[in-house]
Amino acid sequence: MQSELTEKILAGDVRAAARLMRGIEDDSPGAIDELKNLYAHTGRSYIVGITGAPGVGKSTLLDALITSFRQRKLTIGVVAVDPTSPYSGGALLGDRIRMANHTLDKEVFIRSLASRGWSGGLARATLSFIHVLDAMGKDLILVEAVGSGQGEVDIGRMADTTIVVLSPGAGDEIQMMKAGILEAADIFVINKADKEGAENLRIQLEQVLSLAPHSSYDWKSPILLTAVINRIGIEEVTQAIFDHKQYLISTMKIEQRRKQRAMFELIEVIEHSLRTKINNILKAKDFQDLGEKLAVKQIDPYSAAENMMGTTLSRNQTTHRQRK
């Protein structure tokens, strides 16, 4: 059964999409119904992840890539998960005005995900946003996520092509290596290449990559130097994205990636719903009263947990049920 909202989103309606995205952020059960409806209509967009430490220039690169893709008449969706992104309202006014260029372009739909204060479920919400943009018929979906190795959204598991952005002097290369972010990179971009240390960073990165164990995966992640503010190197990044896409398609590795992404999403959905369940239990009014009852041994913690969760933890109760 197709809902009205789903049909509007499939027709590319921006307001309908924004409404569903709000529902996703609010964790509304109605939003899940719509996502179920949409899911069969997804899988056509190509997803590009852009990650890197704060300050390396992810947002400016994103901005430049949008312009580059628009020149090729591709329609674009953007999910900004980075709290420092100007899209998420985290940066200076100057940045925000610059980004506003694209908001006048009907074929560019930009949404940010407020990652601050979320107790979890950020990956699930990001994937849901991607599905909405996908169902809208966007050719390309760009996901910007901060990645400094502190347990942020795992962009490498969501994107078809993952771009890791570094810049000289940011000093977090080693942390990123530790966190396995480098392994996730299909394309490296060393931004601010006009600054001192860019060439050194490239040599260092090449050394690290040459030490990495070779996998069966035979794509050699290119290292591209850009100076995005001066529009240097953008075309090369755009071309590398298309090359990588072509590689994934010709080797049929794209199916494998998408299967892994689907399983990742399933795990995220399960984890998120269990987490929500716990939070609801802890907020429940009778949870406080239970403390009294437990303290005076009127009830035991296992029976109390069973009552709250509506499930059985022990063997006895199952037996009782079977006897009935």
Place this chain on the structure above:
Amino acid sequence: MQSELTEKILAGDVRAAARLMRGIEDDSPGAIDELKNLYAHTGRSYIVGITGAPGVGKSTLLDALITSFRQRKLTIGVVAVDPTSPYSGGALLGDRIRMANHTLDKEVFIRSLASRGWSGGLARATLSFIHVLDAMGKDLILVEAVGSGQGEVDIGRMADTTIVVLSPGAGDEIQMMKAGILEAADIFVINKADKEGAENLRIQLEQVLSLAPHSSYDWKSPILLTAVINRIGIEEVTQAIFDHKQYLISTMKIEQRRKQRAMFELIEVIEHSLRTKINNILKAKDFQDLGEKLAVKQIDPYSAAENMMGTTLSRNQTTHRQRK
């Protein structure tokens, strides 16, 4: 309904208790049944937690306290959660032989909890072990748990009296302060007081404590200096435990602590059972097959999660049910 095992444990049977503890470690549903039976018979033991960084001398202090309590004819249960504890088999042979003294004493029942490799549920298992010893009729239960601020078992939430052991030169005082372990202390023990730096550590600790915001809780945690290996200061620690017990009873704060502990256990039980649920789902055979189905959009991740969890995430299904 009282089971045979429960009755044996209530009669103080060591083999029966050991059997249930194995069941707890194996996470068997049968063990939960027994714990439900036992729970009403618990709450008589006094629980003392001993925590501190590895190498400060927790186990030797524990050993000395057991001797001291036995001289007072008190029966003792011990739960060693510390993986470096000789009770858990983590230390030198010499330590293990020394500890073996008490294993010949029928009134001292010592069990270790293997904390290595546990994905979680350690607090729940520790509390369950405490309940078993409590039901056996032990006067005192001593829980030894490593605490270096790395997310170990939160002993302060389980014990009536918490002893934090420090030693000069261990160098982890600041980490413990960060981790809030100092706040949990009812008694401080600076062990190896014959070593250089002990007096300095005491002064430093007093300064930190004087800076801490004063709570309504008007017990002033004493700082005791010991040299356990030379049996110096043990009686003072024993006396401080009795003083603190007397304080908790006379101010009725013991009920408050026990209520908080009961609620902590309830949360742990809920978290642990949800965690187990996730693990079972991920191990399920059909989980791998789902990846294929998801990738080709034969099913959506929300419906797949609902199938695996046997619950409803969306609104639609509830509505359908109501319509029936």
